[in-house]
Amino acid sequence: MKLLVKDMDIATGDVRVVIINEKDAALLDLHHEDRLLIKKGKLKTTAVLDIAESNKAVPQGHIGLFEEVLDALNAKHNDAVEITFTKKPISIQYIREKLEGKELSYVEIYEIINDIVQNKLTDIELASYVVANYTRGMTMKEIVSLTKAMTETGSVLKFKKKPIVDLHCIGGVPGNRTTMIVVPILAAAGLTVPKTSSRAITSPAGTADTMEVLCDVTLSPKKLKQILDKSNAFIIWGGAVNLAPADERIIKIEHPLSIDAEGQMLASIMAKKASVSATHLLLDLPIGKGTKVYDVGCAKHLRAQFENLGRELGIIVYTMLSDGSAPIGNGIGPTLEARDCLWILENDSLGPEDLRQKSIEMAAKLLELTGLATEGNGIVMAESILKSGAAHAKMMQMIDAQGAKIKNSNQIKLSNCKYTIHAKKTGIITSIDNIAVAKIARIAGAPRDAEAGIYLHKQKGTRVKKGEKIFTLYAKNSQKLAYAKEAIKQTTSVVIQ
Amino acid sequence: MKLLVKDMDIATGDVRVVIINEKDAALLDLHHEDRLLIKKGKLKTTAVLDIAESNKAVPQGHIGLFEEVLDALNAKHNDAVEITFTKKPISIQYIREKLEGKELSYVEIYEIINDIVQNKLTDIELASYVVANYTRGMTMKEIVSLTKAMTETGSVLKFKKKPIVDLHCIGGVPGNRTTMIVVPILAAAGLTVPKTSSRAITSPAGTADTMEVLCDVTLSPKKLKQILDKSNAFIIWGGAVNLAPADERIIKIEHPLSIDAEGQMLASIMAKKASVSATHLLLDLPIGKGTKVYDVGCAKHLRAQFENLGRELGIIVYTMLSDGSAPIGNGIGPTLEARDCLWILENDSLGPEDLRQKSIEMAAKLLELTGLATEGNGIVMAESILKSGAAHAKMMQMIDAQGAKIKNSNQIKLSNCKYTIHAKKTGIITSIDNIAVAKIARIAGAPRDAEAGIYLHKQKGTRVKKGEKIFTLYAKNSQKLAYAKEAIKQTTSVVIQ
Numbered sequence: 005m006k007l008l009v010k011d012m013d014i015a016t017g018d019v020r021v022v023i024i025n026e027k028d029a030a031l032l033d034l035h036h037e038d039r040l041l042i043k044k045g046k047l048k049t050t051a052v053l054d055i056a057e058s059n060k061a062v063p064q065g066h067i068g069l070f071e072e073v074l075d076a077l078n079a080k081h082n083d084a085v086e087i088t089f090t091k092k093p094i095s096i097q098y099i100r101e102k103l104e105g106k107e108l109s110y111v112e113i114y115e116i117i118n119d120i121v122q123n124k125l126t127d128i129e130l131a132s133y134v135v136a137n138y139t140r141g142m143t144m145k146e147i148v149s150l151t152k153a154m155t156e157t158g159s160v161l162k163f164k165k166k167p168i169v170d171l172h173c174i175g176g177v178p179g180n181r182t183t184m185i186v187v188p189i190l191a192a193a194g195l196t197v198p199k200t201s202s203r204a205i206t207s208p209a210g211t212a213d214t215m216e217v218l219c220d221v222t223l224s225p226k227k228l229k230q231i232l233d234k235s236n237a238f239i240i241w242g243g244a245v246n247l248a249p250a251d252e253r254i255i256k257i258e259h260p261l262s263i264d265a266e267g268q269m270l271a272s273i274m275a276k277k278a279s280v281s282a283t284h285l286l287l288d289l290p291i292g293k294g295t296k297v298y299d300v301g302c303a304k305h306l307r308a309q310f311e312n313l314g315r316e317l318g319i320i321v322y323t324m325l326s327d328g329s330a331p332i333g334n335g336i337g338p339t340l341e342a343r344d345c346l347w348i349l350e351n352d353s354l355g356p357e358d359l360r361q362k363s364i365e366m367a368a369k370l371l372e373l374t375g376l377a378t379e380g381n382g383i384v385m386a387e388s389i390l391k392s393g394a395a396h397a398k399m400m401q402m403i404d405a406q407g408a409k410i411k412n413s414n415q416i417k418l419s420n421c422k423y424t425i426h427a428k429k430t431g432i433i434t435s436i437d438n439i440a441v442a443k444i445a446r447i448a449g450a451p452r453d454a455e456a457g458i459y460l461h462k463q464k465g466t467r468v469k470k471g472e473k474i475f476t477l478y479a480k481n482s483q484k485l486a487y488a489k490e491a492i493k494q495t496t497s498v499v500i501q
Numbered sequence: 502m503k504l505l506v507k508d509m510d511i512a513t514g515d516v517r518v519v520i521i522n523e524k525d526a527a528l529l530d531l532h533h534e535d536r537l538l539i540k541k542g543k544l545k546t547t548a549v550l551d552i553a554e555s556n557k558a559v560p561q562g563h564i565g566l567f568e569e570v571l572d573a574l575n576a577k578h579n580d581a582v583e584i585t586f587t588k589k590p591i592s593i594q595y596i597r598e599k600l601e602g603k604e605l606s607y608v609e610i611y612e613i614i615n616d617i618v619q620n621k622l623t624d625i626e627l628a629s630y631v632v633a634n635y636t637r638g639m640t641m642k643e644i645v646s647l648t649k650a651m652t653e654t655g656s657v658l659k660f661k662k663k664p665i666v667d668l669h670c671i672g673g674v675p676g677n678r679t680t681m682i683v684v685p686i687l688a689a690a691g692l693t694v695p696k697t698s699s700r701a702i703t704s705p706a707g708t709a710d711t712m713e714v715l716c717d718v719t720l721s722p723k724k725l726k727q728i729l730d731k732s733n734a735f736i737i738w739g740g741a742v743n744l745a746p747a748d749e750r751i752i753k754i755e756h757p758l759s760i761d762a763e764g765q766m767l768a769s770i771m772a773k774k775a776s777v778s779a780t781h782l783l784l785d786l787p788i789g790k791g792t793k794v795y796d797v798g799c800a801k802h803l804r805a806q807f808e809n810l811g812r813e814l815g816i817i818v819y820t821m822l823s824d825g826s827a828p829i830g831n832g833i834g835p836t837l838e839a840r841d842c843l844w845i846l847e848n849d850s851l852g853p854e855d856l857r858q859k860s861i862e863m864a865a866k867l868l869e870l871t872g873l874a875t876e877g878n879g880i881v882m883a884e885s886i887l888k889s890g891a892a893h894a895k896m897m898q899m900i901d902a903q904g905a906k907i908k909n910s911n912q913i914k915l916s917n918c919k920y921t922i923h924a925k926k927t928g929i930i931t932s933i934d935n936i937a938v939a940k941i942a943r944i945a946g947a948p949r950d951a952e953a954g955i956y957l958h959k960q961k962g963t964r965v966k967k968g969e970k971i972f973t974l975y976a977k978n979s980q981k982l983a984y985a986k987e988a989i990k991q992t993t994s995v996v997i998q
Binding site for chain 2: 012013014015030031033035036037038057058060061071096099100103105126127128129131132134135136138139140256257259260261262263446447449452
């Protein structure tokens, strides 16, 4: 059937969609979400069909095209195009089989993931895949296949040096910016650490957001190889190098449903590690409210799963269970967290002790795991690298290589738009709520406004006197500060007893 | 936050969506599929958030509104509106609980179904509900709740007379237009039969499409009551009276995924029966390729499920297992099927015997079930009502009441645009493929073009000589006929051995 183009004057940015009038759809026996082949001269493309009920949207005899399809066909308003029915991607059949409870093979999972990356599946199809994995569960064989498929449908960074060390913390604990201390310690010890990090999705800061306060985190693969040859390490935003790109689309479905399927989480994390060719991985599982690990039993189960998956992928995984009941470090939000990290690297007494200790423990474990330190001697080695200034020097080298912005904690400027909460009574801080603190910091503007966030003057377990400062809120402007103050009123972020 | 309206100049016809630029979304910490409250003066409405990555779609400081939201706010291009974050519907929490495997209560299911009917859930949310029901399965208690919720969120037709008789055939067999013979037999016997029927979704004709060849099928509830008082019966399109409207949206999700969840099917069918206050239901389960009932075991299981559900709803259900291996009747497509029905009611020898026999058996069962005939005497009674012309007279009365278009088989005109397939060899017709025949008839134009379809000159099991007519294809124009001829080449619709 020949139809005239209606330029919808908007990009979908997603799966390619075309719209035809319901009367034309009926004539061709076409249904919602069918696939069409659209031809204009020698140019052709496939797209998903949406059906308009009103003539206002798309009148009969016309076809509504969005920017991506217009570009693919080099088509303009009122051009004639030819449409024919075409089959749905084979991956939809595999999704159906998963719905039925079948275990999928590597080839089948690869096909689904590849179609996700190529933007060939609709929200309904993708949601049914995500939900099927969630409700049917995944076998370890499927999780291995998923991890490999997610890795192979993106870029893979390959380096000559071995071992390649990586670390990861399962999120949910505000602050906790260990990566920016552990990586320079390990690199100073001579290890290769190509660290790719994420930006915050639901938290006040990701490692990429925090590192970006100090230097650039969006670098080309070519530049990354040069840096690694020179400094042994980098800390960048993984999104810039297209590692395991299926993850982002899957999260877009999981997030509105608040689904976090275990198999999917395992695969998403490990695919990022396989994408940098990691040989050794330290995994931090913080246990506590607001984290993904609600108790020790859950942590032990996840540990076994990650270690099994690591074995299948040829990655040595060591899992550390840690206390995730309250924020770690004093700063929450990119700039405040970057300052904590610099203070620790500078051996400044302002550096938060809990973050310093945890970072040393993590670095120690990787030094032992890679054989650079003998068992039980990692702590001493990591501490000496930090105290000697070697870790600081390495971080400065890394920052320079990535285009330095800030190299000294003194250079960090905080917003004047701030508000401090004081203790209403004398007592011990028995809890600081991860979820409440993260929400307040986000409403104050973090991570979008790097300087926004919360600085904790006191940590969980410390004694405070009535009137002492508990925390200070920072925002870019007074309106955002007002929003965040309102959020403070609505939640119980800090409990004194 | 105050934003300026961009009129997107299109209706979504579905859940209300607004679009803001990703930069504004980041400022307010808003995510894809979040719910927003949009206010203009005293008018307000809630909508689902979509996020635009490009300035071309929606620039920063603006909000893209579709027709439904523009109308609700009485807003025009460049008007200022105020947006605030608002909670997602509680039904999404219940969907999540179903994902986890929890059995849902009546109240929870009602909330979900009501939000579906009110267009408050997105495709992703709705797909996850449909898939959760499919993969987790539903208990009988949940199916009962779902049926009641689907009934109560639509219109319910109430009538003074009792019993109220209904019948239903699980689809998949082309032809098989028993309803238009059974209903007049029952009504002639004095029973009340308020028959609501569907239009075809994937088949060449629904009962509503076929009845519409003879008279109007879109009537108001008020008019329906008048008709029922006078003629005891009607056959109309259920869609016009808003019975169990959730069904349509759920089908829109199930169809692209080729999902047909058993619990959902049970509830959808029985909700339509409860919506006409039926007291007695005859359910035909045809077993065969292309139907929903692939073998006798499956049929017996479905029988038990339907009978249980009927008991819970106070509807007496009798289930008949029938042969669904090939089309029933000779005509396939609205006009051709209507002609078969008229021939049978007119006691014309051209009426297909298989359709006549099956209709008599079905009518007989309902006559016995309601006590109008003693057990074993239903067949004789039904046959005498048909042979005496009483059923025909009743049908004429019904057609008149519904605005007659055609009252005699002689008035039926077929298209001159036709093509006949002849036997390539002598032998016995061992199979007529339901799926292939339905597809060909649809491509020829059925049900949209009422006169399009297939007329079977020979049925399954009959002997044919080489060169004899097998079936004739009818279409509205030569192009559609050509499409259908092409489809015949690509499938094996009739096998002679």
